Amino acid sequence: MLQVKQITKKFDKEDAVKSLSLSVKKGSIYGLLGSNGAGKTTLLKMIAGIYRPNSGEILINDKAAYENPDIREKIFFIPDALSFYPQATVKQMAGHYQYFYKDWNEKRFEELQKVFKIDLNRKVQRLSKGMKRQVAFWLALSTMPDFLILDEPIDGLDPVMRQKIKNLLFQEIAERNLTVLISSHNLREIEDICDHVGIMHKGTMIIQKDLDDLKSDTHKVQLALKDPSHEEHLLNKLDVLHKEKRGSVLLLIVKGKEDSIRKAIKSTELLLFDLLPLTLEEIFIYEMGDVGYEIENILL
Numbered sequence: 406m407l408q409v410k411q412i413t414k415k416f417d418k419e420d421a422v423k424s425l426s427l428s429v430k431k432g433s434i435y436g437l438l439g440s441n442g443a444g445k446t447t448l449l450k451m452i453a454g455i456y457r458p459n460s461g462e463i464l465i466n467d468k469a470a471y472e473n474p475d476i477r478e479k480i481f482f483i484p485d486a487l488s489f490y491p492q493a494t495v496k497q498m499a500g501h502y503q504y505f506y507k508d509w510n511e512k513r514f515e516e517l518q519k520v521f522k523i524d525l526n527r528k529v530q531r532l533s534k535g536m537k538r539q540v541a542f543w544l545a546l547s548t549m550p551d552f553l554i555l556d557e558p559i560d561g562l563d564p565v566m567r568q569k570i571k572n573l574l575f576q577e578i579a580e581r582n583l584t585v586l587i588s589s590h591n592l593r594e595i596e597d598i599c600d601h602v603g604i605m606h607k608g609t610m611i612i613q614k615d616l617d618d619l620k621s622d623t624h625k626v627q628l629a630l631k632d633p634s635h636e637e638h639l640l641n642k643l644d645v646l647h648k649e650k651r652g653s654v655l656l657l658i659v660k661g662k663e664d665s666i667r668k669a670i671k672s673t674e675l676l677l678f679d680l681l682p683l684t685l686e687e688i689f690i691y692e693m694g695d696v697g698y699e700i701e702n703i704l705l
């Protein structure tokens with residue numbers, strides 16, 4: 406279990422991450438979403454032990470991660486901007502990781518060559534962007550990590566390779582209880598693979614929930630009132646995240662379970678009523694709107 410407790414990170418005088426808490430259960434995939442500059446990379450780098458928080462603590466299986474080299478060795482971070490030794494071949498990079506990671510698994514490395522099919526003698530810096538990312542996953546999985554921290558992991562990967570890597574992650578989760586924390590702007594990908602989601606804005610976590618709960622907690626409602634003067638009364642009964650009017654039709658994004666929304670609306674006479682679930686992308690946009698991120702007229 407990964408527990409982040411009230412961590413803050415300042416750059417100069419600005420808080421990049423403010424008193425943020427989060428917990429990720431063993432064997433789960435947690436998707437970290439957020440606006441540009443929200444502090445996602447800074448948070449991941451603190452968890453990976455690259456930045457030291459100004460305050461707060463990061464615990465892995467109840468032990469302080471930063472001070473504990475054995476724990477830090479079981480966390481593997483694949484950053485957004487990859488870096489390799491300038492002249493190193495894939496084989497030499499593997500040798501480097503073998504030296505530094507005591508659980509390096511040579512057999513696993515050889516098995517994974519069948520997936521990645523990249524010549525071991527090629528210089529990593531001369532590989533394409535997507536191939537470099539494949540090498541990063543290849544090396545990461547060969548260190549047999551307990552925690553994999555991924556910053557924009559699919560950038561540059563073709564759809565077939567994306568699927569292969571997803572399958573590898575699912576396999577590691579099923580067989581070894583690997584825990585994965587992913588930061589991404591690709592919400593479809595997050596929706597597809599994550600079981601838990603957190604949304605960050607301006608250094609804080611504005612919402613974190615089980616993905617299924619999050620999706621059943623917000624709905625898109627389209628309605629037309631028989632008597633338009635009842636609009637305010639109706640809206641007061643709903644937790645409205647966003648409202649738009651198109652002629653006499655009201656388009657609403659409403660927080661709450663389907664049953665409670667239907668119940669709140671029941672006593673109002675309507676000419677039209679439609680209730681639809683939201684995609685994660687839509688939930689993200691309206692949650693951001695709720696905290697003051699400008700989202701005028703983008704009802705999807």
Ligand SMILES: Nc1ncnc2c1ncn2[C@@H]1O[C@H](COP(=O)(O)OP(=O)(O)OP(=O)(O)O)[C@@H](O)[C@H]1O
Pocket residue numbers: 416417421439440441442443444445446447448
């Ligand atoms: N090394 C640094 N020195 C100074 N400020 C930094 C540094 N790294 C990040 N910041 C600042 O911290 C804030 C959060 O940045 P961060 O990279 O964590 O955001 P992010 O959520 O990953 O953004 P994006 O989605 O755009 O990649 C930003 O205001 C950024 O300018």
